[in-house]
Amino acid sequence: MAVPLIKLNxxxxxxxxxxxxxxxxxxxxxxxxxxALKEAGYRHIDCAWAYGNEKDVGAGIRESGVPRAEIFITxxxxxxxxxxxxxxxxxxxxxxxxxxxxxxxxxxxxxxxPNGNHHFLPTLPDGTRDIDHAWKLQDTWKQMEAVLxxxxxxxxxxxxxxxxxxxxxxxxxxxxxxxxxxELHVYNPQHKLIEYLKSKNIVPQAYSPLGxxxxxxxxxxxxxxxxxxxxxxxxxxxxxxLVAKGFVVLPKSVTPSRxxxxxxxxxxxxxxxxxEDIAVLDGLAAAGKQKRFITxxxxxxxxxxxWPPYKN
Numbered sequence: 571m572a573v574p575l576i577k578l579n580x581x582x583x584x585x586x587x588x589x590x591x592x593x594x595x596x597x598x599x600x601x602x603x604x605x606a607l608k609e610a611g612y613r614h615i616d617c618a619w620a621y622g623n624e625k626d627v628g629a630g631i632r633e634s635g636v637p638r639a640e641i642f643i644t645x646x647x648x649x650x651x652x653x654x655x656x657x658x659x660x661x662x663x664x665x666x667x668x669x670x671x672x673x674x675x676x677x678x679x680x681x682x683x684p685n686g687n688h689h690f691l692p693t694l695p696d697g698t699r700d701i702d703h704a705w706k707l708q709d710t711w712k713q714m715e716a717v718l719x720x721x722x723x724x725x726x727x728x729x730x731x732x733x734x735x736x737x738x739x740x741x742x743x744x745x746x747x748x749x750x751x752x753e754l755h756v757y758n759p760q761h762k763l764i765e766y767l768k769s770k771n772i773v774p775q776a777y778s779p780l781g782x783x784x785x786x787x788x789x790x791x792x793x794x795x796x797x798x799x800x801x802x803x804x805x806x807x808x809x810x811x812l813v814a815k816g817f818v819v820l821p822k823s824v825t826p827s828r829x830x831x832x833x834x835x836x837x838x839x840x841x842x843x844x845x846e847d848i849a850v851l852d853g854l855a856a857a858g859k860q861k862r863f864i865t866x867x868x869x870x871x872x873x874x875x876x877w878p879p880y881k882n
Contacts (some may be wrong), residue, residue: 571837573613576818578748579771580725584673585642586813587833588614590777590822596626602824603630607641610830616751616777616820617666618646618677619658620690624665632667644673646729647714649682650689652705655713659722674723675751676714679735680868681705698869711739718745727751729775733766734873740770751775751820754812755787756854757861762875764815775818779809782863792854800842803835810839811851 575583589606591599606612607630617627624645631641643666651658659674683700686692692700714726728736729751740746750767754760754776767774781787788804797807805821812819813836821832855861865878 571834573611573833573837574813574840576773576816578725578773579746580748582672582725582748584749584773584818585612585614586818587809587836588612588616588642588644588818588820589829590820591615591617591623591627592621592777592822594621594623594822594824596623598824599623600626600630600633602826602829603627604633605826606829607631607634607636609826610833612829612833613640614642614644614818616644616775618648618675619651619662619665620646620648620677624662628666628668638668642672643668644675645671646675646677647710648677648690649680650684650686650692652676652681652702652707652710653684653713655710656717656720656722659717663722670721671723673725673727673749674714674717675727675729675749676707676710676731678730678866678868679707679728679732679738679872680870681707681710699867701868701870703870707735707738708742711743715743715745725749727772727775730872732873733763736766736770736772746770747772749773749775749818751777753778753862753864754817755779755781756790756793756808756811756851757781757787757859758863758876759852759855760875761852773816773818775820776812777820777822778863779812779819779821780805785863786861790854790859792850796843796847796850799847800839802839802842803831805832806835806839807843807847807851809836810843811848813837814840814843814848 681702686700727747727749
């Protein structure tokens with residue numbers, strides 16, 4: 571069963587299912603990526619400089635033997651690089667061993683002090699993260715547009731951007747982001763933001779579609795009832811639900827059997843899930859199950875609903 575392709579606002583297409591690599595250990599991710607591409611049939615790999623495993627992801631891509639032109643590769647710009655987008659991209663390209671990216675994202679709408687006490691997470695004396703408050707997101711986006719025009723990336727987008735942060739860059743943007751990668755699942759559907767993205771022709775991408783380690787999503791009674799009704803696994807329902815809504819979904823695993831089932835099971839689920847099932851799953855968060863699993867302690871207001879209270 572072929573993975574659906576979703577058309578982006580620049581005319582390019584992106585596979586609706588990809589392999590996530592966040593928290594995949596360097597010694598595991600090479601074989602995971604190779605297996606996903608060579609054996610399981612994936613053609614979309616999502617990575618990031620901040621994950622610390624780009625070189626190993628690149629090794630897995632080469633080990634698979636799948637031609638580069640057949641693979642959609644995404645990576646992300648970290649906060650300490652907002653003022654040096656091309657330099658960051660060049661390091662990512664070198665890490666991955668490729669001449670271009672299919673998609674480059676701003677990882678978070680938070681510029682960190684590039685001259686701080688740490689290259690990854692600089693902190694202030696009180697232990698909070700060292701934010702470059704003078705830096706404008708609009709200037710980050712201008713540099714993203716510049717590397718796109720140079721041909722080093724085929725598309726640019728954002729990650730973890732609320733409507734407020736998107737409007738901030740869209741006020742001066744020449745190019746509209748093609749995607750917004752977000753924590754999206756049945757407990758955090760972000761319906762209002764999704765409607766806004768649709769109005770701007772920005773494709774939602776879902777990370778952590780199964781929640782976190784020991785996530786309650788996989789044992790949710792409603793999810794299990796729908797899975798049983800259609801002879802599916804809970805993970806098939808959770809990922810298939812997002813694919814059915816037209817999202818790009820990025821389940822992460824380093825286990826071969828799970829890597830394979832995270833691709834095949836949801837494609838079956840998309841065929842079996844009924845409109846009523848989607849509606850029920852859409853309502854789980856509003857019925858009292860709203861929950862985020864990824865909430866880094868950024869000392870700034872990101873503009874999201876259902877985010878831990880911002881304290882000055």
